Amino acid sequence: MTSDVRVSRRLILQAGAATTALGAPGLLLAQPKPLKIGLINPISGGLAYSGAQCRAGALLAIEDINAAGGIKALGGVKLEAALGDSQSRPEVGVSEVERLNQEGVSAYIGCMSSGIALPATQAAAKYNTPFIIDVGVSDAIVGRGLKNVFRLAPGAGKCVDDAFDGLNQVNKAAGGVAKSAVLVHEDSEFGTSTAKLLQAKLAAIGIEVKDVLKHATPTRDFTNLVLRIKSIKPDVVIMSNYQNEYVLIARTLHQQKVDLMGMFSVLGGGFNYKLIQEQPEVAQYMMDFNHWYNPRNPKSLEMRKRVEAKNTLFTFEVYCAYNSIKLFADAVQRAASADKDKVIAALETSTWSDHFMPYGPTKFVNGQNQGGRAVLLQASKTDIDVVWPNEFAAVKPVFPRPKIS
Secondary structure (H helix, E strand, C coil), X not given: CHHHHHHHHHHHHHHHHHHHHHHHHHHHHHCCCCEEEEEEECCCCCCHHHHHHHHHHHXXXXXHHHHCCCEHHHCCECEEEEEEECCCCHHHHHHHHHHHHHCCCCEEEECCCHHHHHHHHHHHHCXXXXXXXXXXXXXXXXXXXXXXXXXXXXXXXXXXXXHHHHHHHHHHHCCCXXXXXXXXXXXXHHHHHHHHHHHHHHHHHCCEEEEEEXXXXXXXXXXXXXXXXXXXXXXXXXXXXXXXXXXXXXHXXXXXXXXXXXXXXXXXXXXXXXXXXXXXXXXCCCEEEECCCCCCCHHHHHHHHHHHHCCCCCCHHHHHHHHHHHHHHHHHHHHCCCCHHHHHHHHHCCCCCCCCCCCCCCCEECCEECCCCCEEEEECCCCEEEEECCCCCCCCCCCCCCCCC
16 A cells, blocks of 8 residues: 555656656747847947947847837747947957857847947848947948948938038027137047048038047047147137047146137037036036937936936937837837848838937938937036927027136
8 A cells, every 4th residue: 555655656756757847848948039139339448438338228128128028029029138349449349240140149239339330230241130330420331232231320421411500500699700620530430531521511601620630549648639729729629539538638628728619529429428427617518419319208308217227327329229229129020020131121111210319200211210310419517408409409509608717
């Protein structure tokens, strides 16, 4: 009798083990396989701050999409971040494309820098893998006929054209007082291409370019460059550079008490809340034409609170990357497939509008969203406000700025 009971228990345990060994794997296999997205940003090197901000925005979007049930058209498949670090170097960006391709990514989001984006997107084109640019404004990125490359935000040409309208209106409202400028730019693709566009157009709004000064990234001391500016005595300085150099030039101009009507930038990498927090006296009255959120969209204000609750500043890198991920997810949802050709076709015909940027619905022509637009911003000691165009403006611009005492 005892033996029979022991056998029965043994059989029960064996049956349970069989259920665990056979049933559970079956359940696991039934789960949708995650869709991997390669995030390629500079997490180390000279562009590390901006790259980390991009990554933070992308990860937040992935978190939100997964929490909302994933890609419903694919049975609730979740997104998974495959992390890459370009180390602020173009050749490493390319090697990260290759490595992440081996991991089976379905798309790439990146690269924060135009100089990295150009070769990285070319590498991804070999595999026909969708590549959405979060930040990177060179028009060459989308001007080479690569069918896999898309950019939600406006490029340098569009930004410069719009920036000239904004600067011209601000200057006209002040009586056309600004007559001369010095251009300062970093010497990679981003700064060089932007400076060329600026130099070609300033005369059309009555501003003479007195000099064009370039610098390397990184650069640790701008004393000589600023003394050169001081000797030229331009009415405005117009900058195009990345985070660290942008802030250092602005601080050096302030320390040297260079008398300017205004400091203006187009796509200034360091014009953000970090500048306001750390250098409020330097930041005051600076203007920048850049990517921004729509301050009249409730989603923007909610998102800013969420990001800042994580002790992360709500910089343009964050929401450009966030919305790039959401754009990709929308394309997969509409394609009802992760097939690369189908996702690319869905992106090409996208009319996505569930963003919180000052844009209309997306409309891609040769990979560039025609509805993207930047805005003119001005810093105070405590905040950054939109000052143009009027439909998004919160305050009127202060120009020319008061003299430094």
